[in-house]
Amino acid sequence: MRRTTRLTLFALPTTMILAVGALSGCTSAGSASGGAAGQKDTLTLGMTADIQGWDPSNQPSYQGWAAEAVYQTLVQCDKNGDPQPDAAQSWEFKKDNTGVTVHLRAGAKFSDGTPVDAKSVKASFEYGAKHNGGAGRLTGLKYSTPDSRTFVITSPKPNPLLALRLCEVKLASAKFLATGQVNKAPVGSGPYVLDESATTNGSVYAFTKNNAYWNADAYPYKKLRVKVITSETASLNALKTGQIDGTLITQATYSEAKASGLKVMTLHGKTTRLLLTDHLGKSVPALGDVRVRRAMNMVFDKESIAKSLYNGLAQPATQIFRPGSDAYIKDLKDPYPYDVAKAKKLMAQAGYAKGFTIQIPFMQGQGLETLIPVVKQQLGLLNIKVKQVTLSGPTAITELLSGKYPMPLWQLGNYGESRQDIFDYVLTDGIWNVMHQPDATVDKLYQKVVTSSGAEATAAQQEINRYITEQAWFVPMVYADGFYAYSSKIKVPTMSDFAALHPLLRDFK
Numbered sequence: 001m002r003r004t005t006r007l008t009l010f011a012l013p014t015t016m017i018l019a020v021g022a023l024s025g026c027t028s029a030g031s032a033s034g035g036a037a038g039q040k041d042t043l044t045l046g047m048t049a050d051i052q053g054w055d056p057s058n059q060p061s062y063q064g065w066a067a068e069a070v071y072q073t074l075v076q077c078d079k080n081g082d083p084q085p086d087a088a089q090s091w092e093f094k095k096d097n098t099g100v101t102v103h104l105r106a107g108a109k110f111s112d113g114t115p116v117d118a119k120s121v122k123a124s125f126e127y128g129a130k131h132n133g134g135a136g137r138l139t140g141l142k143y144s145t146p147d148s149r150t151f152v153i154t155s156p157k158p159n160p161l162l163a164l165r166l167c168e169v170k171l172a173s174a175k176f177l178a179t180g181q182v183n184k185a186p187v188g189s190g191p192y193v194l195d196e197s198a199t200t201n202g203s204v205y206a207f208t209k210n211n212a213y214w215n216a217d218a219y220p221y222k223k224l225r226v227k228v229i230t231s232e233t234a235s236l237n238a239l240k241t242g243q244i245d246g247t248l249i250t251q252a253t254y255s256e257a258k259a260s261g262l263k264v265m266t267l268h269g270k271t272t273r274l275l276l277t278d279h280l281g282k283s284v285p286a287l288g289d290v291r292v293r294r295a296m297n298m299v300f301d302k303e304s305i306a307k308s309l310y311n312g313l314a315q316p317a318t319q320i321f322r323p324g325s326d327a328y329i330k331d332l333k334d335p336y337p338y339d340v341a342k343a344k345k346l347m348a349q350a351g352y353a354k355g356f357t358i359q360i361p362f363m364q365g366q367g368l369e370t371l372i373p374v375v376k377q378q379l380g381l382l383n384i385k386v387k388q389v390t391l392s393g394p395t396a397i398t399e400l401l402s403g404k405y406p407m408p409l410w411q412l413g414n415y416g417e418s419r420q421d422i423f424d425y426v427l428t429d430g431i432w433n434v435m436h437q438p439d440a441t442v443d444k445l446y447q448k449v450v451t452s453s454g455a456e457a458t459a460a461q462q463e464i465n466r467y468i469t470e471q472a473w474f475v476p477m478v479y480a481d482g483f484y485a486y487s488s489k490i491k492v493p494t495m496s497d498f499a500a501l502h503p504l505l506r507d508f509k
Helices: 011-024 026-030 065-070 118-128 133-138 162-166 174-179 232-240 251-259 290-298 302-309 340-349 372-380 396-400 418-425 440-451 454-470
Strands: 042-047 075-077 083-085 088-093 099-104 142-147 150-154 192-194 204-209 223-228 246-249 263-267 270-275 314-316 356-362 384-390 409-413 474-480 482-486
Touching (some): 042 232, 099 118, 099 162, 118 133, 118 142, 118 150, 232 251, 232 482, 251 482, 290 340, 302 474, 356 372, 372 384
Antiparallel strands (some): 075 083, 088 099, 099 150, 263 482, 270 474
């Protein structure tokens, strides 16, 4: 029989977090340094989490406006993941997806005056393959430079995601990368250049337009300011008072933003989830038992989470993939409906009635402040003690993805191309499969994905989805609507982000 016990802490964390955030964020929100918002030639964006330095291999896709400003990529992926020109003016893929030849545009230079040539592109890819979490996406790729404007990537086996790799690696000067001082200041060739004199690390990052950028007209603002405001309340107040032009908000402040006359863009690109990556139980033996993983799924009342914690601006999630993507299984019933009593029985059957202790990494500004107390509470019903580990500084993302913490809690973006989700979250080398444990069934099914097309490839992706759902590799909770609030003084006619998490710099007009 389905238990009807409901969560009791939903209202409390939201209220507490907003109150505390209002105090902690006042200083950064009130600062007018770096230029005021609303000026015709200046775009000022609020950012809920600070960057971790300027290392081109350590730049987030979530709120990655600073990196987008200073670093080019070979191509820009549009909202569907299709490549559009950037540093590369043309390219040709091999028919079997085992390589691509890229032709660079002439005359481009990095901010240190060195050319954007094949040598620096090769250095950027080689650097990315050896540093930080994104290295897994480049595993096995080989690079060559037939001439100064031609860059060739070769894959030892068919790779249907090569186009995405071209839009992921941030290009930096080979000279800059060789210094080893990559976090001090960027040396890129993007649409903006960092204005160090007007920048205060951790508070405001100032940029001036790079008029030499090949597509400068796509970025109409002469100046860009990115302000770090970690409190959502303070960030919204800054937007309402004209100190910034736009900011990400959550369900907690959605109604206030709408009532204030701000424009609000709704984004459908996130699944809130726990990632149970220690499938073999090497770090946390209990996680090696599928009954434990299933029990952890069953203590979360997803309907209540969506309604109470997310103010009804979310939908219960039974799987990790974005609705409408190839891997998504329509009308999949929740295999683990909310039932605390049954979850406890599973824990006892697995020999873990007394529970265990596990660390969950936490980074501020990722929209998890109101959720993690509920995670602790509900897992506590299974005698699972959660120790929250706060990560910060330039090594935070690297540490998060290192495998030290086998059960991250995250609101991961879901791509329109679900093969990218599989690559990142499911495959052994996946960035977010942080323990990188092999699974023969997944490997076999993925070979079907890469060697087939059309309906057959879609069916193979859905087989992977069914398998990881049966094995409870994740605890999907909700598809959480995201929101971008912005001033009526600016226009955001399109949203180009492949992960549908927020507008990109080129979307602001």
